[in-house]
Amino acid sequence: MTTTASASVSVGSFEFESGGRIPELEIAYETYGEYTGNNAVLVCHALTGSQQVRGTPDGQGTGWWNEMVGPGKPIDTRKQFVICANVPGSCYGTTGPHSTNPETGEPYGSDFPAVTVGDWTRAQRGLLDHLGIGELRAVVGGSVGGMNALEWAKRYPNRVEKVIPIATSARLDPQLLALSAVSRRAIVSDPAWQGGDYYPNHPDAGLALARQLGHVTYLSKDSMAEKFGRRLADCPPREFGTGDDSSESSPAFAPDPDSYRDVESYLDYQAQKFVKRFDANSYLSLTHAMENYDLAAGCDSDADALADFDGEALVLSISGDWHFTVEQSNRLETAFRDSGAETTHRVIDSDHGHDAFLTEPESVGPPIRRFLEPETGRFAPVHASLFAH
Known part of the structure; x- marks a missing residue:
């Protein structure tokens, strides 16, 4: 039985990496599927996305990745337990500038602390701790959600088996x-x-x-x-x-x-x-948060930032994307390989541009489906032959 749950949870007071603090961080999230202890997949939404990956339970709304997540879909909720959380600073249920500051009774507005991708990752970890989920089978995200996925490999490498950064980079170019x-x-x-x-x-x-x-x-x-x-x-x-x-x-x-x-x-x-x-x-x-993200921050290089990650990475880029280019994904692939992680880089052939990761599930879905399939070992090597046409 596949289930969908939409909820929010308070993780208490939260101190941002900028030094600001709020008395309570409420996190809005949705889950899909049944948790079996080793099948949790965290989906990180893009810049203006939400926790609503699949749409409303009553079928009246459509989620932003409806064709990618669900029963029989590339991220198959008959096999995977999918979690997506709205990030701090957004406006879809998680505490952000529009939220009421309990200390003043007014919206935070300009008083809301500066947010980082690291804050998003820390908040997600707090949610997973609340849900009793220790290790993630995979973290997947596109665009700035891909940066969020990269930060998981850097910050919590022992809690992630597989990372799938899509149409993203280690930092914004000029x-x-x-x-x-x-x-x-x-x-x-x-x-x-x-x-x-x-x-x-x-x-x-x-x-x-x-x-x-x-x-x-x-x-x-x-x-x-x-x-x-x-x-x-x-x-x-x-x-x-x-x-x-x-x-x-x-x-x-x-x-x-x-x-x-x-x-x-x-x-x-x-x-x-x-x-x-x-x-x-x-x-x-x-x-x-997107502008200020740098995978190598505090480290000697991107590879050094990923040095503790011993899982597998599937890097996906889009040929027609000039927002985050194939060359930037090539550099991500090199960083993962130099860090010792098993890595595959798949270029999706599409003229659509950056949005292809959202609009072309028929192209983006197959490599993700294969990458998430169970293997004989926890970190079985990723072979390029898996992704041949």
Whole structure:
């Protein structure tokens, strides 16, 4: 019998690596399948993802990795016990800037401590301790969730058998740091920002622009050309704003209808959806964690950071991804190999871009399914022949 559980748990007071402390950290999580003692798989969500991997139990909602996790899926919940936790700083149930500070009765806002990927990993460990799960069969994550998975191999190497970092890297390159900085400036330049203490209003226009810039990095040139071309849009331009009458609302903006293209309409649609579901402070909190992550921090090299990990690694990259490139995954593969870990790097052939790890389960799923299959030994070698077409 496969079961789904959605819950939250308090792990008590929590001190962040930045030195800040909150009196209580509530962690929202979901589990799928039955725990048998040696079959736990931790799934780490991407930047604006949530704990809802599979969707709502009543079937009314769709999870962000619905085609990858479930009965008979690549991460098969008939065999694996899957856990996904919303990370600290986010806005899907785990304590973040939008949450009420019990000491003031107001949202934390700008007072919420700076968050790191290490904090996410420590919080997940606290949740697993609460659930009575000692060792993980695998940790898997894409994009910044892949950084989260890497941090597990570095920080808790004796609690992880297998690591699957997907479409990620050991750190952001300067180009992505620059793009992230522009996104941040879009938010803090919105008149509704108010230094981060904007509740109950929201800097929707700034957040919309930040999300649009992010979406451009998730798609490839080929996929954008195929999907949109240079076509003018049939629908009128969309306007952005907070949707209320506050004088501190974000000013609406509307593109010129005579030059409004399909690609703009797509970005506007994505932004409109996003501002309804996400918090600007959370977006900044999580992007800061991604920007500041460096696998080699405190170590001589990436390989040194992974030196205590004696499990197996499956590194997955996407050929059309310029957000996190194949070359960056090559360097991850080298770091794992130099550390002594059994490692396979599989390049997924896709023109879709970075989002292919979410949208192409038919390509991403098979190598993960094979990698998770039981072997005769705990750390049986990963052979490249397992992943032949």
